[in-house]
Amino acid sequence: MWDFVVDRRGQIAYQAFQHVSLVVQCVLLGTVIALVLAALVYRSAAATSLANAVSAVGLTVPAFALLGILLAPFGFGITPAVIAVTFYAALPVLRNAVVGLAGVDGALIESARGMGMSRPATLLRVELPLAWPVILAGVRVSTQMVMGIAAIAAYVLGPGLGGFIFTGLSRLGGANSLNSALVGTIAIVLLALVLDLLLLLLGRLTTPRGIRV
């Protein structure tokens, strides 16, 4: 297996970069979408439970099925992969953002409003910063999860390490097939750990000292 890695190091590095790039961009996009949705729903109890239901049900949709469905309108390539990965990335963030925003002490919101802070300013300067640790926990869950889902995106010929896994699986028994699948899987696990560490660091840097536990 070591020879396999050494022989294909250029290709592995390129696909690893593609994989991480797909995941990071989709998580960013998914987080923005989730935050916007959370900001729209968190003040209404009905909309909040709807959002929670959507994020719970959404996670039960099999990634394979979603990718298959997306093939019809978008064909093979990057577009269906990005849509699917972003969809799964947004769900845990949405749930945590709604929970985090709902958990902000009502007295603080009243005191912000009472000093003349507008609704949007209260959200940006008080509610989001206080909900941030919870939101970031959602982002970490989401990143871990879509590292795996991005591998399945290789099914629609999306970029990333999934290619090694699918190639290996389709030629099972052939030369280097097991090596190929293993390299793809192990690389994904390692990269997931690295990303998680980076997010942990980001959390340290972006959480104000006053609310750090």
Place this chain on the structure above:
Amino acid sequence: MSDTLPAPPAPAPPGRRVSGVPIRLEEVTKRYPGQDRPAVDSVSLDVAAGETVMFVGPSGCGKTTLLKMVNRLIEPSDGRIHLGDEDVTTQDPDRLRRRIGYVIQAGGLFPHMTVGTNVGMVPRMLGWEKARVAGRIDELLDLVGLDPDVYRDRYPKELSGGQQQRVGVARALAADPPVLLMDEPFGAVDPITRQRLQDELLRIQEELGKTIVFVTHDFDEAVKLGDRIVVFDVGARIVQYDTPEAILADPAEEYVADFVGAGATLKQLTLTRVHSLQLRQVTTASIGDDAAGAVARARAAGDDFVVVLDRRDRPISWPTLAEVSRMSAIPDTVDERLPVVGLQSTLNDALDTMLAASQGGAVVLGRRDGLAGIVSIETIMEAIQRARRETAG
């Protein structure tokens, strides 16, 4: 409709600084959907500029709702609200609130911002320059008795409950609003801290002369802090609106008499303030002073203890001469149990403080927490006896 008594706001006593504006409520009503009785039923009330008016009444009587309609955190269903000469009933609520200080229980400080950032919130919203905001933050922390260099960059969780409440008051005063609304601000702190916060509010109010509306469920607090008290019944019906002395002497209804409580003979305890007593001046010493010199000065003045002042002239301990003679220099030890009261403290507070500290006297703080003198338990007893003789005769 409730029969609201027309308010009798006489102008503030001459010589007192006033920076507040009058508040006038006209037939203000709040109805909530699905409730047959309005929470606030056509209330009219005048609050004179620079006065502290206390709202008291049973819980659920609508006093907090009425307070929150002044800064329109709750929109009135009906009626007009005036600040000074302005009708603010339809003004943009955010801009209105930047002109009204608002203090809630436990301060409502933002935990993710430093003390300084919290205090500078409203000035920054009003677009003040950075340097001006920074100067204002220090000025206000100083006003509420917190050393800016120590507390400016701390986070709220690093402060005690009483300190957080002080910062809450500083934040509300930051943009120098003419009106201050306080919603049971001192409800969540222990009795000794509450008493000190009350003393400080009185001292600050004497310096600033804001118009303050203060909701409380504690009648003693109302008597101590209020220039006037409004006693409410259900639907925010005004049962009595008068000075604490008048309400205690002549409750308008049985209901008020019940609320005020009995204990008429000891009323002087809550009505008489420490500043009306003869305070004893004592020998003071500063940190690092020569101990023998301090003892000599105290002996010459006939004192058996000295009061130690810190670098900002605030008393921190009162060692006896026997204790001082054992030292070479005056130490900077802070006596946590030092009994302190303010000039505006009631005799009730002063007695409480002495009993809690098991001492026969207390240190009286004046402006900016400086030393004003010493009050002894004998002085207080004399004052009570004199007052009782006067009421009897």
